[in-house]
Amino acid sequence: MPDDARKPADLLIAPRWLVPVEPAGQVLENHAVVVSAGRIVAVLPRAEAERQFAPAATLERPGHVLLPGxxxxxxxxxxxxxxxxxxxxxxxxxxxxxxxxxxxxxxxxxxxxxxxxxxxxxxxxxxxxxxxxxxxxxxxxxxxxxxxxxxxxxxxxxxxxxxxxxxxxxxxxxxxxxxxxxxxxxxxxxxxxxxxxxxxxxxxxxxxxxxxxxxxxxxxxxxxxxxxxxxxxxxxxxxxxxxxxxxxxxxxxxxxxxxxxxxxxxxxxxxxxxxxxxxxxxxxxxxxxxxxxxxxxxxxxxxxxxxxxxxxxxxxxxxxxxxxxxxxxxxxxxxxxxxxxxxxxxxxxxxxxxxxxxLGLAEEIGSIVAGKWADLTCVDLSGPATEPVHDVVSQLVYTAPRDQVSDVWVAGRAVLADGEFTTIDAGEALERARAWPVRLGQA
Ligand SMILES: [Zn+2]
The missing domain is CATH 3.20.20.140 (Metal-dependent hydrolases)
Structure with a gap:
């Protein structure tokens, strides 16, 4: 397929592992998730995804696992x-x-x-x-x-x-x-x-x-x-x-x-x-x-x-x-x-x-399946607490601390990008929270 025949897309995410949750028990390697207009449009082997789609951005996550939000x-x-x-x-x-x-x-x-x-x-x-x-x-x-x-x-x-x-x-x-x-x-x-x-x-x-x-x-x-x-x-x-x-x-x-x-x-x-x-x-x-x-x-x-x-x-x-x-x-x-x-x-x-x-939302979210909203979470499994990786899902559940979450998307929009908040002024939110113990009489 020539390049100009590729379908446009907003984002291609290329993690080391992908746990779609549906079908149950599946762990994919060297696959990519393609996102457009807030939705998952494809879950494919990476090479195949790149043959079919021309994403505006590609995100490499070589030591990470991508899972549903x-x-x-x-x-x-x-x-x-x-x-x-x-x-x-x-x-x-x-x-x-x-x-x-x-x-x-x-x-x-x-x-x-x-x-x-x-x-x-x-x-x-x-x-x-x-x-x-x-x-x-x-x-x-x-x-x-x-x-x-x-x-x-x-x-x-x-x-x-x-x-x-x-x-x-x-x-x-x-x-x-x-x-x-x-x-x-x-x-x-x-x-x-x-x-x-x-x-x-x-x-x-x-x-x-x-x-x-x-x-x-x-x-x-x-x-x-x-x-x-x-x-x-x-x-x-x-x-x-x-x-x-x-x-x-x-x-x-x-x-x-x-x-x-x-x-x-x-x-x-x-x-x-x-x-x-x-x-x-x-x-x-x-x-x-x-x-x-x-x-x-x-x-x-x-x-x-x-x-x-x-x-x-x-x-x-x-x-x-x-x-x-x-x-x-x-x-x-x-x-x-x-x-x-x-x-x-x-x-x-x-x-x-x-x-x-x-919540009655299983048609819309909860797994990495084409057609659902791109609500996604990426966890970095490289590092002392989570190496070596024998079993990705075991590592996620029994080992991975939440601060190894690297990226989070809701309806295709990054709300956490490489550990940084993109939709909340964290400094201001924390400052406001710090004022409450005094008001509650608990300082
Ligand atoms: Zn309760």
Whole structure:
């Protein structure tokens, strides 16, 4: 084919290794990804890609692996400003006596703007291209995602207590739905209902929410079975386990993301498997708050779709999804008593395609497949911590620290280029974050 017959393209990325995640288990060498108009247009052997395409730019990454952008399926981004505020406490004390009072006093638009921007810096630096957020002022979160070119699912939060975001249940719905209307059909931002937890939202409100979610065809994202105490309280108050109650209210479906899912009995696992409920595992948060353990291997054995979340930086305290994948793989082995449980490739799938599936975005992101958005992460595997490379996927999950992420693209646009932020003024964002401990009275 003569040169002038080559198809134009924006970018050709040539990494040493390419892990597309779909098909599962595949590792490609000397392949290239061709990007145009924000989308992946081809995944080909490099020589073939160069025969077919005339890219405006070519990026060589000779010691690197290219993977789909990481999907953080559960986070409270603005809570980065509360990182380290009240550590080493049980969940009820931590939430009721420290986090909620601080939020009720401070969690206004400025707090959410400064905290979310800090979270975006941390998430981009760690290779996260999409995050599913549950917090107040989702309008601010969505605006920032667009401004800084990060894919977001803005949570229409519902919690039955007054906060700076909404005074009444009706106001939670009306303000959330305004965000949904504003971002409907947006290429970067979508929305999900985010009822906080079974213990903080009543039956009538959950029924109303389910009806709206069905009408608007948006997913629902909720903390469920975070602790054994939550299950015991529900048995006392409602005479049923939280999952059984949510099922009675018609919420459990493939469009319902159940976050945490500890203290599960066989009947709970049957229920989520039958209803095809995706489970979002947040291992570091569960460990730090002594919440309990999610039986990931048992869920996987039943065909339950699994995703990973960091949770908020007040209960983790890092927004490091590569770290969560490692922790999930290690923890699954101990919880199941089987060292072959949750192998590296499965943990990486949870961190990418699993998250995309849970969010209803698997047609658009989550794997390196022609036609999907070019949401991509490149990790440098050269250097003392990650050499030699026997198995690329093992190296990524068990070894690679997030600071070896070199480049990140969202919809084809670089947001991290050779370690440098391109869409956020990092100096200014960090300066603003540094002012908050004084305001929160914690200096
Ligand atoms: Zn959470």
């Amino acid at each position: 990481l999907v953080n399926a559960h986070v409270h981004a603005a809570m980065t400003l509360l990182r380290g505020l009240a550590d080493d406490l049980p969940l009820a004390d931590w939430l009721g006596r420290h986090i909620w009072p601080a939020e009720h006093r401070w969690a206004g638009p400025e707090f959410v703007r400064d905290g979310t921007r800090l979270a975006l810096l941390e998430m981009i630096r760690g290779g996260i291209t999409c995050f599913n957020d549950m917090y107040y002022f989702p309008d601010v979160v969505a605006d920032l995602a667009v401004e800084h070119q990060v894919r977001a699912v803005a949570g229409m939060i519902v919690i039955e207590q007054p906060t700076p975001w909404a005074a009444t249940t009706a106001e939670y719905f009306s303000r959330g739905l305004a965000v949904h209307d504003q971002y409907r059909h947006h290429p970067l931002v979508s929305t999900a209902f985010a009822p906080h937890a079974p213990y903080s939202v009543s039956d009538p409100t959950l029924q109303h929410l389910r009806t709206l979610a069905d009408e608007l065809d948006v997913p629902v994202h909720m903390h469920v079975h975070e602790t054994r105490r939550e299950v015991e309280d529900s048995l006392r108050q409602h005479g049923e386990r939280p999952l059984a109650r949510l099922d009675r209210l018609g919420l459990l479906s493939a469009g319902f993301m159940a976050v945490h899912m500890t203290a599960l009995e066989a009947a709970d696992i049957d229920l989520v498997a039958e209803r095809r409920v995706p489970v979002v595992h947040c291992p570091a948060s569960n460990l730090k708050l002594a919440s309990g353990l999610c039986p990931v291997a048992a869920l996987a054995a039943r065909g339950v779709s699994l995703a990973l979340g960091t949770d908020g930086a007040a209960s983790n305290n890092q927004l490091d999804l590569l770290g969560e994948a490692r922790l999930a793989a290690l923890l699954a082995k101990t919880v199941s008593g089987d060292a072959s449980a949750l192998p590296a490739a499965q943990a990486l799938t949870m961190a990418t395609l699993g998250g995309a599936r849970a």
